[in-house]
Amino acid sequence: MNKFIDISMLITPSMMVYKNKEEKKPMFSVANTLNKNGSYETTLTMNLHTGTHLDFPLHMIEKGSNSTNFNLHLINRQVKVLDLTSVKEVITQQDLVNKNIEQGDFLLLKTTNSQSELFDFNFVYLSESAAAYLVKKGIAGVGIDALGIERLQPDHQTHHLLMHASILIIEGLRLKDTLEKTYTMIALPLSIPGMDALPLRAVLIHE
Amino acid sequence: MNKFIDISMLITPSMMVYKNKEEKKPMFSVANTLNKNGSYETTLTMNLHTGTHLDFPLHMIEKGSNSTNFNLHLINRQVKVLDLTSVKEVITQQDLVNKNIEQGDFLLLKTTNSQSELFDFNFVYLSESAAAYLVKKGIAGVGIDALGIERLQPDHQTHHLLMHASILIIEGLRLKDTLEKTYTMIALPLSIPGMDALPLRAVLIHE
Numbered sequence: 001m002n003k004f005i006d007i008s009m010l011i012t013p014s015m016m017v018y019k020n021k022e023e024k025k026p027m028f029s030v031a032n033t034l035n036k037n038g039s040y041e042t043t044l045t046m047n048l049h050t051g052t053h054l055d056f057p058l059h060m061i062e063k064g065s066n067s068t069n070f071n072l073h074l075i076n077r078q079v080k081v082l083d084l085t086s087v088k089e090v091i092t093q094q095d096l097v098n099k100n101i102e103q104g105d106f107l108l109l110k111t112t113n114s115q116s117e118l119f120d121f122n123f124v125y126l127s128e129s130a131a132a133y134l135v136k137k138g139i140a141g142v143g144i145d146a147l148g149i150e151r152l153q154p155d156h157q158t159h160h161l162l163m164h165a166s167i168l169i170i171e172g173l174r175l176k177d178t179l180e181k182t183y184t185m186i187a188l189p190l191s192i193p194g195m196d197a198l199p200l201r202a203v204l205i206h207e
Numbered sequence: 208m209n210k211f212i213d214i215s216m217l218i219t220p221s222m223m224v225y226k227n228k229e230e231k232k233p234m235f236s237v238a239n240t241l242n243k244n245g246s247y248e249t250t251l252t253m254n255l256h257t258g259t260h261l262d263f264p265l266h267m268i269e270k271g272s273n274s275t276n277f278n279l280h281l282i283n284r285q286v287k288v289l290d291l292t293s294v295k296e297v298i299t300q301q302d303l304v305n306k307n308i309e310q311g312d313f314l315l316l317k318t319t320n321s322q323s324e325l326f327d328f329n330f331v332y333l334s335e336s337a338a339a340y341l342v343k344k345g346i347a348g349v350g351i352d353a354l355g356i357e358r359l360q361p362d363h364q365t366h367h368l369l370m371h372a373s374i375l376i377i378e379g380l381r382l383k384d385t386l387e388k389t390y391t392m393i394a395l396p397l398s399i400p401g402m403d404a405l406p407l408r409a410v411l412i413h414e
Contacts, residue, residue: 004279011399023238031230031254038363040266040403045252047238059247072211072410156245188395188408192218196247201395203279
């Protein structure tokens with residue numbers, strides 16, 4: 001009877017992080033204990049790009065815009081899951097042209113990345129050509145089930161194309177329980193101003 | 208045209224924290240910079256009881272239950288805001304008896320705490336008698352606009368009464384923009400298993 005499909009990553013010390021970098025793994029430390037302090041409390045240390053998160057232009061662009069005053073309505077809305085699980089390595093324009101993408105869409109790209117909880121150095125990503133196509137289509141946002149929306153692009157062309165077109169980016173989604181269809185997404189990030197990224201909890205409503 | 212009322216605290220280095228303790232303030236450090244690493248990234252270090260958060264029994268009870276498998280439906284539901292802004296210092300059973308509280312309710316206690324962004328050592332809290340009354344009423348959850356649901360109770364009686372009755376507790380709400388009425392709450396915590404608390408973003412739908 002669960003009407004929510006959780007599309008967020010679990011945050012744990014052993015979770016998948018980008019390129020398996022130790023410094024990207026969340027760390028948990030005991031701040032207080034019942035015996036010593038009368039209550040038990042944990043402190044979390046985490047890179048804001050770990051797990052499911054929103055990327056802001058400041059991540060890639062000098063003095064780019066950041067998380068201040070982020071409008072929650074931009075991510076609490078209809079979204080279209082695109083099934084791209086037949087794609088190997090990279091999503092190109094050709095993979096998207098028959099997907100009935102319309103102006104203003106928020107797309108969630110479901111790939112084979114959702115099938116594993118281990119970091120794959122060859123994860124499926126969005127090519128520059130595909131990003132340019134999405135910019136031309138005038139979409140509002142795009143989410144992907146990888147910890148990066150691109151890789152192997154020294155100048156981060158995919159990020160730059162999307163960010164300069166004010167297209168929102170969500171990374172680190174888990175989409176294995178979704179179908180290719182339209183859902184209502186509920187997604188709330190932590191409320192931190194001035195950031196390059198915000199940790200995000202996101203669910204889809206299963207109707 | 209904003210249909211959400213944000214009832215979460217902003218997370219910043221200078222935000223209000225419990226008893227103004229330095230170790231409760233969130234810390235932000237630069238993990239990567241555009242010049243050195245090609246992208247800008249921030250790392251956050253934060254006590255999980257800082258800002259708006261869900262408390263779990265593990266916080267106060269040896270081997271108490273924790274955040275693992277937390278059911279999001281428990282906090283995505285109708286909630287009743289109670290206007291208790293006339294209460295001085297402590298909410299007692301007397302303040303609640305005429306509030307039409309029903310079994311299964313999720314109550315949000317709006318007090319004068321919502322009127323300031325500075326920590327008040329005399330913040331309004333929920334007395335043991337009021338907690339016992341809520342347990343008797345059979346409520347499902349209670350949120351308050353203070354960083355603690357109690358203070359000055361050496362054995363944490365309010366926490367214990369609520370937790371032993373499996374009543375959910377949300378602390379650190381900001382309720383100044385709400386009225387005494389029923390709202391639909393949308394609330395998503397970070398997805399971290401095994402915790403004594405979870406940082407929470409919560410909004411009410413303004414109909």
